[in-house]
Amino acid sequence: MSETNGIVNLYEQNDRFYVAVDCIIFGFHQGTLKLLLIKRKFDPCMGEWSLMGGFLNKDESIDAAAERVLQDLTGLENVYMEQIGIFGELDRDPGERVLSAAYYALINIDDYDKELAESHNAVWVPITEIPDLIFDHNKMVRIAQKQLKRKAAVEPIGFNLLPELFTLPQLQSLYEAIFGDTLDKRNFRKKLLAMDVFEKTEEKDKSNSKRGAYYYRFDYDKYTELVQSGLRFAL
């Protein structure tokens, strides 16, 4: 036990721990919600599937570490991320005692550094087909999915999974994937448009139909107004 200025250092008598962060990275493509998983090229557990993770460094906050880890894999910055908690069972990492703070991230699946991801052996896997992952990563995924489900119903975070311009059929299929449920087309559109937080453009997406679907844009200013008027985004 050390002393400084005559007082016992109250910290040094305690244990210190390795702390990691793990990222549950959601993307959306062709009607299915996916996770960016790693086929590990390194130990421990080489060859197995896992979330992208990394150790916390002395000079960074936990949030910053999560952002760094995400950026290391995808090249992306300023991504929507939420902490889902810290996992600290004694034997969660059989190699050593490591605590892990889990975060989920929502990214636009066609806007990230593909070479970089590939260099880490990263693969998009449909949320319905997640394999066995190392440690407690499956548990993290379950919790992240549950939180996404809950939060997406009540805050406009789904848009982070789409390009800036999106169509209403696209949006509906996104929410169907998140909620794991089908939605009525007319009711869905009515409800969303009634909130008046979208800007309709003149452009159409003709990749899915001859007729084409109008592109919309989420309008953050209108959303702010909505919230200030005491209302909420809700599906």
Add this chain to the structure above:
Amino acid sequence: MSETNGIVNLYEQNDRFYVAVDCIIFGFHQGTLKLLLIKRKFDPCMGEWSLMGGFLNKDESIDAAAERVLQDLTGLENVYMEQIGIFGELDRDPGERVLSAAYYALINIDDYDKELAESHNAVWVPITEIPDLIFDHNKMVRIAQKQLKRKAAVEPIGFNLLPELFTLPQLQSLYEAIFGDTLDKRNFRKKLLAMDVFEKTEEKDKSNSKRGAYYYRFDYDKYTELVQSGLRFAL
């Protein structure tokens, strides 16, 4: 860097951190929601207000540490607790870099070890009158309160704040305190009783009126049936 069996130890090159847990302890008394806070008798920040906390030890999970810290203050075991996350800003504890996992606990305010709590300088403070707390503890409290609000509306956790037997006026005033809002007596009772998860007893609580209010008991078995039938607790 050390080697074992010829492989480099992948962990040792990383930093290690002090990890604390802090408990936001909710109680309910006479129509107001309260927190059990500590007037610190020790450094750092002697004399200031804080949450009850403690350091994580090598041989315990984070959840177990939270339970231990709660027990150290209240003598209670098997208490309803939820982790709200880990806080890891660089300077959150000005003395040293310490990460802290925050948990909230719901306890029955007239069932804990009062001498023990007193020996730690613990005091019940109405949630509406929380003073400035050390570090980021006010932030933890805000988040805990928000989560309690959200979760109490949708899961039957409020009962943890009441004795086994409670009256409907009591229950209503509890939910009013949690939601920070008044509720209509008739609608409240209708909704709750419609879920059919209460057992009405023959006993009455006459401490608040001449007539007396019937004691009820939350019935976990009936609640399980409710959930299995696909319905949910909801207020």
Add this chain to the structure above:
DNA sequence: ACAAAAGTGTTATACTTACACCCATGT
């Protein structure tokens, strides 16, 4: 002309909200 997805309104039902009086009992 036809196939395929986009777009559009109405009605029935369930849920939510508002609201006022009688009851039981101790003093």
Add this chain to the structure above:
DNA sequence: ACATGGGTGTAAGTATAACACTTTTGT
């Protein structure tokens, strides 16, 4: 007898859920 909190039902309004046809356009 009266003061105090406990207990009860109904009606109006609002939100949700169910449902089917027309439009556009590329082939």
